[in-house]
Amino acid sequence: MHSRPSRPSEPTVAEADxxxxxxxxxxxxxxxxxxxxxxxxxxxxxxxxxxxxxxPADVVALAATIQQRTRSTRPESR
Known part of the structure; x- marks a missing residue:
């Protein structure tokens, strides 16, 4: 599993949007x-x-969770 780099700042409203x-x-x-x-x-x-x-932080966290779920459920393409 890859470790995620820490964020330099809190997510903005624009990022959450x-x-x-x-x-x-x-x-x-x-x-x-x-x-x-x-x-x-x-x-x-x-x-x-x-x-x-x-x-915004919760929206970005939700996006990360959804990304992780979709990546773990799709077949690997090689």
């Missing part, structure tokens, strides 16, 4: 919406529950 857009566009999430209070509402599936994420 970009990740949310990509996750929804690639259909890895059904919806991701930033609230005026800085929280995020995310929904994995159309009829699934809505989760509340506290801020």
């Amino acid at each position: 970009a990740w949310a857009y990509v996750l929804v566009r690639r259909q890895l999430l059904h919806a991701a919406v930033r609230t005026p209070f800085g929280q995020w509402l995310v929904q994995d599936q159309r009829d699934g529950p809505v989760r509340v994420l506290a801020g």
Whole structure:
């Protein structure tokens, strides 16, 4: 397993926005919406529950988790 380098700073709102857009566009999430209070509402599936994420760091962490899951479930291409 590869160790992930530490981040020099906390994720920004712009970074979280970009990740949310990509996750929804690639259909890895059904919806991701930033609230005026800085929280995020995310929904994995159309009829699934809505989760509340506290801020940009949680969105980026979710993106990392989804990336790890998709990488570990796809067949290796050689």
